[in-house]
Every structure is written in C-alpha cells, then in structure tokens.
Amino acid sequence: xxxxxxxxxxxxxxxxxxxxxxxxxxxxxxxxxxxxxxxxxxxxxxxxxxxxxxxxxxxxxxxxxxxxxxxxxxxxxxxxxxxxxxxxxxxxxxxxxxxxxxxxxxxxxxxxxxxxxxxxxxxxxxxxxxxxxxxxxxxxxxxxxxxxxxxxxxxxxxxxxxxxxxxxxxxxxxxxxxxxxxxxxxxxxxxxxxxxxxxxxxxxxxxxxxxxxxxxxxxxxxxxxxxxxxxxxxxxxxxxxxxxxxxxxxxxxxxxxxxxxxxxxxxxxxxxxxxxxxxxxxxxxxxxxxxxxxxxxxxxxxxxxxxxxxxxxxxxxxxxxxxxxxxxxxxxxxxxxxxxxxxxxxxxxxxxxxxxxxxxxxxxxxxxxxxxxxxxxxxxxxxxxxxxxxxxxxxxxxxxxxxxxxxxxxxxxxxxxxxxxxxxxxxxxxxxxxxxxxxxxxxxxxxxxxxxxxxxxxxxxxxxxxxxxxxxxxxxxxxxxxxxxxxx
Numbered sequence: 052x053x054x055x056x057x058x059x060x061x062x063x064x065x066x067x068x069x070x071x072x073x074x075x076x077x078x079x080x081x082x083x084x085x086x087x088x089x090x091x092x093x094x095x096x097x098x099x100x101x102x103x104x105x106x107x108x109x110x111x112x113x114x115x116x117x118x119x120x121x122x123x124x125x126x127x128x129x130x131x132x133x134x135x136x137x138x139x140x141x142x143x144x145x146x147x148x149x150x151x152x153x154x155x156x157x158x159x160x161x162x163x164x165x166x167x168x169x170x171x172x173x174x175x176x177x178x179x180x181x182x183x184x185x186x187x188x189x190x191x192x193x194x195x196x197x198x199x200x201x202x203x204x205x206x207x208x209x210x211x212x213x214x215x216x217x218x219x220x221x222x223x224x225x226x227x228x229x230x231x232x233x234x235x236x237x238x239x240x241x242x243x244x245x246x247x248x249x250x251x252x253x254x255x256x257x258x259x260x261x262x263x264x265x266x267x268x269x270x271x272x273x274x275x276x277x278x279x280x281x282x283x284x285x286x287x288x289x290x291x292x293x294x295x296x297x298x299x300x301x302x303x304x305x306x307x308x309x310x311x312x313x314x315x316x317x318x319x320x321x322x323x324x325x326x327x328x329x330x331x332x333x334x335x336x337x338x339x340x341x342x343x344x345x346x347x348x349x350x351x352x353x354x355x356x357x358x359x360x361x362x363x364x365x366x367x368x369x370x371x372x373x374x375x376x377x378x379x380x381x382x383x384x385x386x387x388x389x390x391x392x393x394x395x396x397x398x399x400x401x402x403x404x405x406x407x408x409x410x411x412x413x414x415x416x417x418x419x420x421x422x423x424x425x426x427x428x429x430x431x432x433x434x435x436x437x438x439x440x441x442x443x444x445x446x447x448x449x450x451x452x453x454x455x456x457x458x459x460x461x462x463x464x465x466x467x468x469x470x471x472x473x474x475x476x477x478x479x480x481x482x483x484x485x486x487x488x489x490x491x492x493x494x495x496x497x498x499x500x501x502x503x504x505x506x507x508x509x510x511x512x513x514x515x516x517x518x519x520x521x522x523x524x525x526x527x528x529x530x531x532x533x534x535x536x537x538x539x
Contacts (some may be wrong), residue, residue, distance in 0.1 A: 059256035062095045063118035067129035126159045218252040239275040277306035335364035351387035385419045442470040463493045475507040497527035
C-alpha cells in the first residue's frame with residue numbers, strides 16, 4: 052500500500068437526534084473498517100444538532116472541511132430538519148465531483164429522499180433499501196453497507212493520494228524558491244502564492260503539519276512586506292525624502308528587526324522628535340513662564356490658572372514633570388484659601404466673634420490639609436477628655452473606668468480594679484494586684500509593676516515596689532532623689 056504521509060481518514064456522521072441509537076450502530080460499522088485499513092487511522096465524529104446557533108454553525112463548517120467521508124443518515128425526521136438542509140451540507144453534496152470528499156447518504160428507513168438535494172448522490176445500501184425496514188434482512192444489509200463503505204474508503208484513499216502528489220509538487224516548488232530568498236528577496240513574490248496554493252490542497256495527515264505550513268506562509272508574507280518597506284525606506288532616504296523614509300522604516304520594523312533600518316529610523320525619529328518637541332513646548336513653556344512669575348509674586352489665583360493651562364500642553368518627557376505642576380497647583384489653592392480665611396478671621400476677631408473665627412480656621416485647615424486637621428481634631432478631643440475625665444465605678448462589672456463629666460460619654464471602659472484622676476496627662480490605675488499608668492486613650496504607658504503609685508507632679512510620681520519607695524518620670528524611669536529636691 053502507498054503510505055507516504057497519508058494515514059488519517061475522517062468520517063463525519065450527520066444524524067437527527069431521534070436517530071442517535073442508529074447513528075451509534077453506524078459508527079460500529081466504521082470501527083469494523085479498521086481491519087481492512089490497518090495502515091490508516093479512521094476518525095469518526097458525529098454531529099446531531101438541530102438548532103444551529105453561531106457557534107454550532109462554525110463547528111459544522113470546520114467538521115465538514117476536515118471530513119474525508121460525510122455520511123448522511125436519512126430518515127423521515129432528518130430530511131426535513133434544518134441541519135440536513137443547511138447550506139454547508141448542500142455545498143458539500145453539490146460539489147462532490149470536484150472535491151476530495153465523498154458524501155454518502157445512508158438510508159435508515161423509507162423516506163422521500165429523492166425530493167432533497169441529495170437525490171443525485173449514490174445512496175447506501177444499494178438501490179436505496181433502508182437498513183431498518185426489514186428486521187429479517189438487517190444483518191445482510193449491514194454486511195453490504197460495510198462492503199460498500201470499504202469501496203468508498205478506497206475511493207477516498209486514492210483521492211487523497213492524488214491530492215497529496217499535487218500538494219507535494221507545489222510545496223517542493225515553493226520550498227526551492229524559499230531556500231534562496233535571503234540572497235534574492237524578490238523570489239518571495241513567487242513563493243507566497245505557491246505556499247497558499249499548497250495549503251488549499253492540504254489534508255489531515257499530510258506533512259508538514261498544517262500549523263508549520265501556515266507559519267511558513269506567515270514568515271514568507273512578513274519577509275516580503277519587510278523587503279518592500281525596507282527598500283522603499285532606503286530609496287527615500289537616499290533622495291532626501293525623510294518623511295517617506297521614516298514611515299517606511301516604521302512599517303518595515305513592524306515586520307521584524309533589522310540593524311540598518313533601525314539605525315536610519317533612530318536618526319529620523321530623533322529629528323522628528325526634536326521638531327515636534329519644539330512645536331509642542333512653545334505653548335507649554337509660555338504658560339509655565341507666566342505661572343512661575345505669578346507664583347513668585349504670590350498671586351495664587353493667577354498662578355493656578357496658568358499652571359492648569361500648561362498641563363493641557365504637557366507631554367510625559369517634558370520638564371518639570373506633571374506631578375510637580377499638580378503640586379504647584381495644590382500650593383496655589385492652599386495658599387489662596389488660607390489668605391481668604393485669614394481675612395475672614397481678622398474681621399471676626401474685630402467683632403469679637405471668636406467661636407466662629409475658630410470654626411472658620413478649622414474648616415479651612417480641613418480642606419487645606421486633611422491629615423493635619425485630623426491630628427488637630429484628635430488632639431483637641433484628647434485635651435477635652437483629659438480636662439473632663441472622671442473615674443467611675445461600674446457595679447455590674449465591679450471595675451473602674453472613666454467618663455466625660457459634661458457629656459457623660461464613656462471615655463475608657465471599666466476594666467480596672469482601682470483608678471486615680473488624671474494628672475499631667477497620665478492616670479494611675481490598678482490591674483489585678485499591681486499599679487501602672489495609662490493615657491487618656493487607655494494605652495499602657497508605664498507597666499503594671501508597682502504596689503502603690505501617687506499622682507504625677509512636676510514631671511515625677513512617687514511609687515512603691517517591694518516595700519521600697521522611689522520616684523519615676525513619665526517614661527517610667529527611676530529618678531534619683533537629689534534630682535527631686537532640685538525640682539522642688
């Protein structure tokens with residue numbers, strides 16, 4: 052047997068969903084063909100969808116294109132279904148004489164198949180006798196179907212062999228031209244159509260694989276385009292037409308990298324960038340110059356407007372960077388708002404409206420520097436809490452905590468065995484059997500190490516540990532007595 056690279060035969064079985072079980076029996080017949088075709092791989096694929104959406108149509112198109120034998124299972128339901136009357140199957144049935152494919156209608160049961168576009172095809176079993184109309188003859192009919200399908204397989208094999216010879220002839224001619232393309236790039240124009248023609252004759256099982264053939268077509272097309280653009284670029288550069296040379300270099304480099312074309316492109320691109328930068332920078336620098344003058348003169352509103360206009364003409368490689376311009380705009384907004392606020396506060400002070408003056412300053416700070424405002428608000432809250440913090444005893448938990456004596460809000464939840472009032476921003480509290488110091492937020496500042504503690508005065512507090520009395524500072528460090536006397 053003539054093997055070459057032709058070793059795959061694809062069967063496509065088209066059936067109506069109601070005939071699924073019968074289609075499986077036909078596929079068993081296809082499997083039995085392996086015994087007669089040991090040097091070939093027989094692939095069997097079924098397709099039985101009726102409602103053909105866009106995805107299913109695309110799948111059907113691909114399956115028909117890859118099929119060597121298309122088996123159409125004919126029944127009363129199938130011949131009137133949308134699948135069996137589809138344009139892809141009609142085209143395959145009507146072009147069977149000029150195609151490598153073989154389309155075979157197989158009669159499952161008596162139906163009016165002569166009224167369909169399959170009427171000019173030779174049906175199986177012979178004389179159009181249905182496989183399932185006469186159970187007594189069914190075994191004989193299937194044996195005859197197997198025999199006839201083997202004949203169709205032989206026909207397909209021969210068609211594939213003939214097609215392969217044509218394919219190899221065209222491919223060899225293309226490869227011969229391709230071998231010399233680097234020294235004679237003009238050969239690519241002859242080579243490309245030959246590769247495309249060989250792809251049209253390619254069938255599954257041919258060598259090289261389709262993917263490699265498509266890659267060679269892509270390479271040939273790319274090199275042909277590269278040659279065209281690179282030659283045009285060199286010619287334009289030589290005659291001084293720099294604009295044409297630039298764009299042809301750009302097109303050529305999109306095909307692939309080349310040192311000579313890259314060198315020309317860099318040179319031309321540099322000149323273009325210089326000219327473009329000069330044009331682009333003029334309005335940018337004009338607005339920037341005005342903005343800087345207003346900024347130095349502390350005319351914040353005018354400076355902000357000019358910086359904003361300069362950003363409209365800014366490019367990523369311009370100096371200063373856009374981040375710097377945005378920073379200057381933020382400064383202008385901040386300083387302008389601050390000046391406006393200070394003018395308002397001055398008027399409020401003159402009429403002794405101090406509360407509104409404070410609120411106005413705080414609101415301005417909130418907009419100008421939200422982080423600083425947050426820190427100020429937090430510090431003010433802590434100061435108010437310290438001024439009003441009062442120890443209280445919670446009878447349900449039997450613990451001490453702190454509340455605001457004016458608002459009666461809980462400042463620190465009750466969780467201590469004992470608690471002193473705050474002094475110099477710290478309060479002595481007892482946790483289990485030991486004393487330590489906390490701040491107004493309940494943070495442990497000086498660890499719970501002491502048997503007794505006093506209040507902080509002049510930066511120190513008296514404490515007792517293991518029956519020894521001594522003094523500590525706000526960091527919990529022991530302070531010598533001479534230092535205490537100096538303070539007193």
